[in-house]
Amino acid sequence: MAARCVMVLGTTSGAGKSWLTTALCRWYARRGLKVAPFKAQNMSNNARVVAGGRFDRLAAGEMGSAQYLQALSARAEPDVRMNPLLLKPERDTHSQVVLLGQVDEQLSSEGWRGRGNKVWPRVSAALDELRAENDVVVIEGAGSPAEINLKDDDIVNMRTALHAQARCLLVTDIDRGGAFAHLYGTWALLPEAERALLEGFVLNKFRGDASLLAPGPRQLQALTGVPVVATLPMWFGHGLPEEDGVYLLPHSLGEGGGGGTRVAVIACPRISNLDEFQPLAQLPGVQLAWARTPKDLEAADWIVLPGSKHTCSDLAWLRSQGLDRAVAAHAGRGGRVLGVCGGLQMLGEALVDPHGIDGNGPGLGLLPLVTVFEPRKTIRRTEASFGEVAGAWSALSGTPVRGYEIHHGQTAQHPAMAKAREPIPGLAWQNESGNVLGVYLHGLFEDPRVQQVLFGTALPGLDPVFDAMADFVERHFHPGVLERLLR
Known part of the structure; x- marks a missing residue:
């Protein structure tokens, strides 16, 4: 029946x-x-x-x-x-x-x-x-x-x-x-x-x-x-992630009240997988806001560049808003910057598109990486472990992580530049000082093991x-x- x-x-x-x-x-x-x-x-x-x-x-x-x-x-x-x-x-x-x-x-x-x-x-x-x-x-x-x-x-x-x-x-x-x-x-x-x-x-x-x-x-x-x-x-x-959650959180840190770690996620026009940041809105001691202007980043402890369905156009938008300079200034002061998938690609030196998938252009230059867009999309569930992570993100060292990848871009070290740290081969890279981290893995903040090492506590999961x-x-x-x- x-x-x-x-x-x-x-x-x-x-x-x-x-x-x-x-x-x-x-x-x-x-x-x-x-x-x-x-x-x-x-x-x-x-x-x-x-x-x-x-x-x-x-x-x-x-x-x-x-x-x-x-x-x-x-x-x-x-x-x-x-x-x-x-x-x-x-x-x-x-x-x-x-x-x-x-x-x-x-x-x-x-x-x-x-x-x-x-x-x-x-x-x-x-x-x-x-x-x-x-x-x-x-x-x-x-x-x-x-x-x-x-x-x-x-x-x-x-x-x-x-x-x-x-x-x-x-x-x-x-x-x-x-x-x-x-x-x-x-x-x-x-x-x-x-x-x-x-x-x-x-x-x-x-x-x-x-x-x-x-x-x-x-x-x-x-x-x-x-x-x-x-x-x-x-x-x-x-506690359920909202499909349109970018409109439901404050755009300036301090609007939502509270203290603790202040995390600003840049809300690009083609932002993707924004629901993976929902745990940051629930973790005690974390204040989360979406950012669209340099002013929205002024009070941030962490700046996150999230995934993007069209990396080059979002990168152009980011520059048009002056957010590229704000992110670079934050990183230059030793502030933490995290790029996830498309955000990782933006942090590199160049985006190369020989097949007309996304677009060509210079990156933000905060990691010595080059991304080439390929016709075949990488779609996979992934389990890995961080190796030695330096500097501001060192708490992640040795942490096993579980997540997923969805990307056309394939990223590698720039051959003419000093090598980046690579705490997960092919999946995660750091700058020399360790405060800028890029990962291909979506779902990092949904993993209770990552929540625990970064924030000292973990959410009980979605069943409740x-x-x-x-x-x-x-x-x-x-x-x-x-x-x-x-x-």
Whole structure:
């Protein structure tokens, strides 16, 4: 028997679809059910590496970070079929297309319209396979199901819902205002067959006096026949990485209060894998902020250059903001600088692009390295150990680390310059004084061993976060609603 499908739709991006899908994955898993998440198409530069590429089930492949975390919440092994289509924006009008874990150059070169119909057989087959292997599939939509200008090519919302005959929840962010209009307008724009799949409305991020909601829910049900089944209070600090987390943290150190180690992550336009820095927002004694101007770096103890989906354009942006001079000045004073993946590439002497992958240009010159962009992307999960690490980062010496790599660039020592320290061969390099460190490994700050040696404490992991989220929805959904969605 095929799995029952519960689907979380939203009135807008940022309404809370990913969060609620993650919570429901754990809620159903705790009832002894075999659960898998699914999102037909995700647009995000936050990706994780898992086993199971398009042609080789043992090969490494990419999937969206949100679905990766949802799989962990469901107590399932992350699988590229859970996010069969991943779009990674490189420019405002172009994305790299990842189909079932692997880059598809043909699809990447095509326009958006028409792509959905072309990939739908592969996407629906992935969903059907998951349904055959599980008791419950919790499906996440994208944006809004009522984007009438995109509906003919949309595969992630109602085409998926109809294919799976999913029982759907429609969630809205009431904190932004206009929630009842968003819910009613979305319902009104859906055809009757699609409206019939809506089982309930969810008001998310509510704060204030709940009695002030009346008579809105009752009037909305009278208009649509769909009840409001949950009002979820605003919950800051739940611990789940936000897909748009760059907008949720302060941009100047000191805005968020507190002291301790002050870490500024430079928020480039094409920043990728920003979710890997979520632990820094939770660790005691750490103050984290995103930085877009030199002023944002003035109080920093550490400056982090994160991953980038388009290193050369982000490096050009960094220079246009004067951040290159600010980073160099910080490093010159002995301040700590860390580059991760694209950030590592920026720290080197030069970026060389013989195949038209990313672009050519000079680096920041803080590490004696050269990066050459290759057509074949490195995608792998990686375990290694730091050798001897000098200077400011010496606490990492001997520390085993686990993470993942996603990069077109291949980096090596500049042949005409003094050699850099290389505490992990091919993965990590330091300058002579030891305060500038570059690594290819994503997920460094998610590793509790790294947290312990750098900050003297470690977070308990994500399982308590998932359980707290499941408890939260159980408290705030009307009794029996979540069980009825499976009947």
